[in-house]
Amino acid sequence: MHRHEPMAPVNKTPMIGSAEEAVTCIKSGDNIFGMAATPSLLTNAMAAHGKAARLEGCTVYHLHTEGDCPYVTEDCDGIFRTKSFFLGGNVRKATQEGRADYVPIFLSETPRVFRKGIVPLDVALVQVSPPDKHGFCSLGTSVDCTRAALQTARTVIAMINKHVPRTHGDGIIHYTNLDRVVYHDQPLYTSHAKEGSPADDAIGKLIAEHLVVDGATLQLGIGNIPNAVLSQLTDHKDLGIHSEMFSDGVLPLVDSGVVNNSRKTLDRGKLVSTFLVGSQALYDFVDDNPVVDMRDAAYTNDPHVIRQQDRMTAINSAIEVDFTGQVVADSIGTRIYSGVGGQVDFLRGAALSDGGVAILALPSRTHKGLSRIVPAIAPGAGVVTTRAHAHYIITEYGIAYLYGRSLSERAEALIAVAHPDDREHLREEATKRGLRRPASIARRFDLPSFPSVR
Template identity: 40%
Template sequence: MSNTTASVDSPNDPGDVLRHLRPGADVIVPIQFGEPQTLLDTLEGSAERLERVRVHRMDPFAERRYIRGEFGDRLRHVDYFLGPGSREAYWAGTCDLVPNHFSEMPLLLRRVTDRPLVLAAASLPDRHGYFSLGTNADYTAAFIGEAPFFLEANANMPRTFGQNQVHISQVAGWCRADRALPEVVPVPPDERDHAIAGHIAERIADGSCLQIGVGRIPDALLAALTGHRDLGVHTEALSDGMMDLIECGAVTGTRKHQLRNKHVATFCVGSRRLLDWLDNNSSVAMVPVDWVNDPRVVAREPTFVSINATSEVDLMGQAASETIAGRYWSSSGGQADFARGAMYSPGGQAFLVLHAATSSGESRIKATLTPGSVVTTLKNTVDHVVTEYGVAALRGKSLHERAMALIAVAHPDHRDRLRHDARAAGLLR
C-alpha cells in the first residue's frame, strides 16, 4: 500500500488507484448512489494487471463486467444484498452472496477483509479539506480512520453532514468525475398500497419515531401521515416520501431521545429533487449503519415504529422477505434489525407489509412457505402483518390465533384453502 499523501489542490488520475491494489486486495464500495463509477471502470479496464482482488458491496444498481464474472478470479464481486446489478449474476454463479444483518456489515467486513481499501463517490472537498460521502454513510463510513479511502469527487454529489466526513489526511488519493447521479423515481401507489397505508397510519401516534422502507407502500404510508405532528426519523433509507413528510412539518424530531431534531439515515435513494434537497441540509444526519440499525440503539427511542416489506408469510408468522418463489432476490437488509429494536422500544411497533396476492393471483399468505424460501424475520419477532384487507397482530398470540388472524387478512379467494391447510397442519382446531 502506497503511503503517499493526497492533496486537496491536486486530484489524482483515476489510474493511480491501481498502485494501492496488492495481490489479494479487498476493496469496499458503498451501496447504490455511492458507487465510484470511474474508479470501477479503471479496475475493469486494467483487470489483467490485478490478482485476486475482491470487491465487497451491497445492492449495485447496474450490472458491470466484473460482476458478470468476465475477469474470473482477478476481479470478483462479493455481494451482501442483491440488487438489479447483481441478481442475474448471482443466479448465473459469477458472484458470491454473504448472508448478513445490515447492522453487522462493518463487523463482518472487518472479519473477512484484510487491510481493505475503500473506494467511494464523494462531494468535492470543502475549504477545510473535508469530503462528504454524500448520499451514503452505510458501512463505508464506519471505516473512516480505520482504512485508507480513494475517493471519486463529484460536483453533483450533495454535501451532507453527520458521521460521513472524510478529511484529506485520511485519503490515499482522489480523482474528479463530474457525472450525473442515477435517479430512482417513485412509482405511484395503487389502491392496495393506500389501503395498507391507512391501516397503519391510524396506529401511529404523534411523536413516534419512524423507520420506513422504500417503495410504493412506504410512499403511500408517508403520504398518509401528513396530518401527524412531531414525528421523528431514524431510518435506514431516506427517500422522496420522507423528504415530503419533513417539508410539510409532520416530522420535526423534537421528541426523539437520540440526535434530537435531526433526521437520521444511513443512505439516501430517490429523485434528483431529493439530491438537491439533501445538499447542505444540516437537518439530515448521515450515520454509519452499525449505529443506525443496531437494535439496542433503536430500542432507546420510545414509540419506535418500523415498517418493512415482505414477500410471503406462513400461518405461523414466519416472514420470507429476501426470496421470491423460493429464489434469492435480495437479502435480509435491516428488516430484522428494526423489528427487534421496535420490540424492545417502549410503546414500539413493527409492521411487515405485503399485498395479499401476487400479480398472478397466488396468495402471499401461505400454510407453509414456498420451498427454497428463506426466513428473514422469525415468527417470535414478527409483530404485525398488514395487507390491504387489514392488520394481523401476532405478538403474544397462540399458533391457532395467529393462523386465524393471518387468514382474516389473506385474499378472500384463498381463505377457504388456507383454513383447510391450517387444519391439516394442526394449526386450527
C-alpha cells in the same frame, strides 16, 4: 460510544490522476470495497484493469448499489467475485447463476466485519464531495458501512465529485486520508417512485390510520408501501425519522411541518439515516442541511439505540409469511433476491421501544396471483424474521396481530388478511396441519383482531 469523530488530517498527500491510473494498485487476490453510492468511473476502470492485467481472485464487497455493475459480467468471471451484503438488481442475475455471492448479515453489523478484521480490505472505492476550506470531504448519501471501509482499507481511492451533497454526521473525512484521488463530476444515480397499486394504497391507509400515532418516530425504506404510508400522514403531528434510509416521500411532510423530529427521545430535532436513494430534489434537500444527520449503520441500526426511541414505528416489507409467522424477505425459494438489511434490527428495536410498533407489510398476492400468506415457506427460502419477532402483519385486507398468539391463532389471523379467493384453500391447509381451533373454543377464547395504538 457509537459517535465517531471526523477522520482528521494526516501527514500524507494523495496521489492525483486518472481513474485508469488510480486502479492500477489493485492486485490479484485483493479484497475491494465498493460503496452504495457507486463511483461508476472507478468501477468501470477497475473492471477494465482487471481484464487487461489478467488479475485473478479479487473479491468485491458492497451493499445495494445502483447502475451498471461491470465487474459481474461473464467476461470478468474468475477476475472478480462479488459478495453482496444486500443485492440490487444489477447483481441479482449473476448471484442466481453462481457467478456472484451473498453474505446474509444484519445491516447493523456490516461495519463490524471490517472493523474486526473479519474481512480485511485492501482497497476501498468511494466518491466524496469536494473538500471544504478546512480540507474535509463528505461521503454524502452513503455512510452505512463505507466509513468502516475507509478506516480499515490499506488504500482508499476516491472520486471527488461536486454533485455529492455535503451531509452532516459521521461521513466526514479529511482529504489527506485519501490515498489516490480522481476528479470527475457526474450526477448521482437518481430513483423515482413508481405509481403504487390499489393494494399498496390500502396498506398505507391501514398503517397510517391505526398504527402511527402523533409523535412517533418512523423507520421506512424506499418503495410503494412506504410512499403510500407517508402520503396518508398529512394530518399527523410531530413525527420523527430514525431510519436506515429515507427517500422523496418524506420531503412534503418536512415542508408541512408534520415531520419535525421534535418529540424524538434521541437526536431530537434531527432526521437520522445512514444512506439515501432518491431524486435530485432529495439530494438538494440533504446538502449542507444540519437537520439531516447521516450516521454509521452501527448506530442507526443498533437495536439498543432504536429501542430508546419512544413510539418507534418500524415498517418493513416481506416476500411471504407462513401460518406460524415466519417471514421470508431476502429470497424467492432458492433464489436470493435482496438481503437481510435492517429489517430485524428495526423490528426488534421497535418491539422493545416504549409505545413502539413493529410492522411487516405485503400485498396479499404476488403479481402472478399467488398467495403471499402460505401454509409453509417455499423450499429453499430463508427466514429473515423469525416467528418470535413477528408482531403486526398487514395486507390490503387487514391487520393480523401475532404477538403473544398461539400457532392456531396466528394461522386464523393471517388467513383473515389473505386474499378472499385464497382463504378457503388456506383454511383446508391449516386444518391438515392441526392449526384450526374448534368453533366453540374459538368463540370462547377469541381475541381482538389487534390492539389499538391510537
